[in-house]
Amino acid sequence: MATARAELPVRVYTPESPIRHPLTLVRQAIGELKVARSLAWRLAVRDISAQYRQTFLGYLWTLLPAVMITLVWVTLEHAAVVHIDSGTVPYAVFALTGVIFWTLFLDSLNSPLNQLSGNRNMLVRVQFPPEALLFSGVIQVAFSFVIKLALLLVVAAALSAPLQWTAVLVVIPAAAFVAFGVVLGTLLAPLGALYKDIQQGLLAIVMPLMFLTPVIYPPPETGVAATVMHYNPLSPLFALTRYLLYGTGSIAWEGFLLVFGGTLVVAAFGWLLFRLVMPLLIERMDA
Amino acid sequence: MSGAPAVEVSRVSKRYCRSLKRSLWYGVRDIGNEISGRGQQADHLRPSEFWALEDVSFAVERGESLGLVGHNGAGKTTLLKLINGLVKPSAGMITVRGSVRALIALGAGFNPVLTGRENIRVASAVLGFSEQETRDQFDAIVAFSELEEFIDAPVQTYSSGMAARLGFAVAVHTRPDILLVDEVLAVGDLRFGMKCFQKIAEFRAEGGAIILVSHNPYTIRTNCDRVVWLEHGKVREIGDVTDICDAYEVEMGRESTPSLQQRYGDGTIHVSEIECPAEIATGAGLSIRVVLESDRKLDRPIIQVSFTAAAGQHVAINDTVTDQVDIAIERGPNVFELYYPTLPLRPGVYTFNVAVSEQLMTNLRLMDLGVGRIEVRGDRDEHGAGVLALAPIWHVEAASRNEAAR
Numbered sequence: 001m002a003t004a005r006a007e008l009p010v011r012v013y014t015p016e017s018p019i020r021h022p023l024t025l026v027r028q029a030i031g032e033l034k035v036a037r038s039l040a041w042r043l044a045v046r047d048i049s050a051q052y053r054q055t056f057l058g059y060l061w062t063l064l065p066a067v068m069i070t071l072v073w074v075t076l077e078h079a080a081v082v083h084i085d086s087g088t089v090p091y092a093v094f095a096l097t098g099v100i101f102w103t104l105f106l107d108s109l110n111s112p113l114n115q116l117s118g119n120r121n122m123l124v125r126v127q128f129p130p131e132a133l134l135f136s137g138v139i140q141v142a143f144s145f146v147i148k149l150a151l152l153l154v155v156a157a158a159l160s161a162p163l164q165w166t167a168v169l170v171v172i173p174a175a176a177f178v179a180f181g182v183v184l185g186t187l188l189a190p191l192g193a194l195y196k197d198i199q200q201g202l203l204a205i206v207m208p209l210m211f212l213t214p215v216i217y218p219p220p221e222t223g224v225a226a227t228v229m230h231y232n233p234l235s236p237l238f239a240l241t242r243y244l245l246y247g248t249g250s251i252a253w254e255g256f257l258l259v260f261g262g263t264l265v266v267a268a269f270g271w272l273l274f275r276l277v278m279p280l281l282i283e284r285m286d287a
Numbered sequence: 288m289s290g291a292p293a294v295e296v297s298r299v300s301k302r303y304c305r306s307l308k309r310s311l312w313y314g315v316r317d318i319g320n321e322i323s324g325r326g327q328q329a330d331h332l333r334p335s336e337f338w339a340l341e342d343v344s345f346a347v348e349r350g351e352s353l354g355l356v357g358h359n360g361a362g363k364t365t366l367l368k369l370i371n372g373l374v375k376p377s378a379g380m381i382t383v384r385g386s387v388r389a390l391i392a393l394g395a396g397f398n399p400v401l402t403g404r405e406n407i408r409v410a411s412a413v414l415g416f417s418e419q420e421t422r423d424q425f426d427a428i429v430a431f432s433e434l435e436e437f438i439d440a441p442v443q444t445y446s447s448g449m450a451a452r453l454g455f456a457v458a459v460h461t462r463p464d465i466l467l468v469d470e471v472l473a474v475g476d477l478r479f480g481m482k483c484f485q486k487i488a489e490f491r492a493e494g495g496a497i498i499l500v501s502h503n504p505y506t507i508r509t510n511c512d513r514v515v516w517l518e519h520g521k522v523r524e525i526g527d528v529t530d531i532c533d534a535y536e537v538e539m540g541r542e543s544t545p546s547l548q549q550r551y552g553d554g555t556i557h558v559s560e561i562e563c564p565a566e567i568a569t570g571a572g573l574s575i576r577v578v579l580e581s582d583r584k585l586d587r588p589i590i591q592v593s594f595t596a597a598a599g600q601h602v603a604i605n606d607t608v609t610d611q612v613d614i615a616i617e618r619g620p621n622v623f624e625l626y627y628p629t630l631p632l633r634p635g636v637y638t639f640n641v642a643v644s645e646q647l648m649t650n651l652r653l654m655d656l657g658v659g660r661i662e663v664r665g666d667r668d669e670h671g672a673g674v675l676a677l678a679p680i681w682h683v684e685a686a687s688r689n690e691a692a693r
Contacts, residue, residue: 008464013372013381017326035415042412046405050398125389126413127372194314273322280317280327283303283374284310 032129040135098215108181111137292346293496299379306335352497354511361517385464399443432456552653569665
């Protein structure tokens with residue numbers, strides 16, 4: 001403490017918006033990244049170990065929701081209630097792939113808001129880099145995804161799906177799913193921290209949204225659904241995922257790059273926005 | 288640069304909203320202002336808002352310990368949040384030179400399912416320790432908390448005192464330049480509280496600046512150099528610890544009396560008359576005459592009398608059963624007289640309370656809190672702090688003085 005007195009960090013708090021000095025804002029944000037990273041890691045370890053410590057089946061619970069949804073659709077398909085042409089890929093594998101990556105997106109989307117509300121107590125008492133919460137959320141989402149991905153590979157191999165060597169590259173679309181979800185979730189988080197409507201709204205649109213996305217069936221060739229899915233920003237992500245895993249369909253590279261690139265650009269703004277509004281949210285949080 | 292104060296609060300105001308619905312909507316608007324660059328500068332209140340802090344200015348030097356006193360809602364905690372950078376001011380400016388930590392029982396970062404060991408790691412990270420620092424300090428933290436035996440048990444099996452100890456143990460091992468202490472040491476046992484204060488004293492000796500919030504004037508007296516007295520968000524007085532604490536204690540006594548004047552009971556009986564001097568000198572005797580008006584004859588009545596200090600603690604409780612006094616309460620007025628040969632209380636305001644029960648202490652017929660109000664006068668500085676005015680006679684032998692010097 002006594003050693004570095006000459007270069008003590010000086011902080012000035014005024015009513016002024018930090019956005020008026022964008023360079024300082026960015027410099028501060030980058031300066032705190034290292035602290036945020038190690039804190040994020042601790043928080044993620046805390047949440048992951050706490051989440052399953054009181055369960056008997058432990059991490060297997062991560063798999064259950066995805067497996068259940070898949071089983072429902074496989075049953076429907078098998079009983080010919082619906083007819084879905086999944087090409088060379090066995091339908092069970094096709095559906096499980098879709099559901100697992102869809103959950104990856106959903107978990108990412110919900111993660112910023114969940115982190116904010118789950119760490120209220122800390123936020124109102126301790127000053128720490130708030131992006132630690134976002135990173136911690138990403139680590140937790142990634143952790144549960146890896147378990148699900150392992151299941152997918154086992155099922156795919158068991159049902160002799162045409163797994164390609166390009167499957168290792170599936171981390172690229174996976175990263176895109178996470179980035180897209182987390183960035184969207186971060187943009188919604190400030191409003192969502194104030195109004196519960198956001199969380200309720202997300203719950204309400206998730207189901208219909210799933211049917212407008214090529215999760216459990218491939219995009220149709222014609223019709224309204226085809227148009228919707230064409231413009232659905234998640235479609236190119238699913239297309240790339242399935243192409244890399246099983247070599248089916250085609251990749252809409254320009255669509256994918258547009259979504260991924262756009263996400264990364266917005267991510268920078270979302271990050272700064274998150275830092276900017278945090279004091280205003282904390283002010284209105286009760287511990 | 289090194290001469291500059293550690294914390295400078297300059298003409299700071301903060302507005303808050305009382306209505307939840309409005310507060311949320313203002314939140315959205317504030318976010319809009321922040322993004323558009325207009326900021327939070329405000330010189331007026333919107334509907335349902337109030338000034339939690341208004342035009343507050345003071346500075347804390349390095350190595351100085353500043354106390355914050357004031358009633359609930361005076362803005363003490365808000366002020367700490369502003370200095371800690373958790374919320375933004377609505378007007379004014381706060382300059383903080385050095386790292387700031389709040390000394391709080393970080394039950395906040397704790398997860399009850401995880402062990403003490405795991406929670407120490409998390410709490411340390413939240414308070415800004417690096418992994419290396421956590422490893423280095425780990426044993427010291429555990430030793431300080433005195434929870435060696437329980438460190439691998441889940442925190443949910445801890446008593447609330449143990450959990451608080453663990454939280455403080457982590458917090459006191461941070462090495463910030465500025466330490467904010469909010470009322471924390473009230474929890475946990477006295478001995479552990481002393482340990483924490485010892486740490487705080489060490490911290491100050493090393494040149495750290497402290498801002499300490501407490502309801503307890505004694506805590507402030509023993510730990511602070513200067514005091515800021517906040518009232519309804521404004522600085523009422525600022526200055527030397529003894530002057531302000533004296534004034535604050537008198538005020539506290541004056542104000543707490545009416546709020547303490549509460550009456551419970553089933554209406555069988557009430558105090559119809561009381562004769563009790565409004566003022567006595569420290570150590571003087573005291574006579575009190577009470578007339579109890581009863582609707583009926585009580586079966587084996589018990590009368591309990593007590594004194595309460597301004598801060599709310601009981602000073603002395605006596606009752607007719609323990610004192611083995613035979614009494615009867617008949618229908619109509621019943622007169623009782625009490626004589627205290629000496630009342631060695633420190634100067635301050637005390638309330639006198641009367642309770643009447645039948646057969647058992649729990650069959651309460653009347654509880655009249657604050658039926659009497661006595662101001663004890665005397666030289667404030669003469670008898671130290673606390674409730675009792677003891678005047679010990681010190682005898683110091685030359686040998687022990689030499690020992691202390693060594």
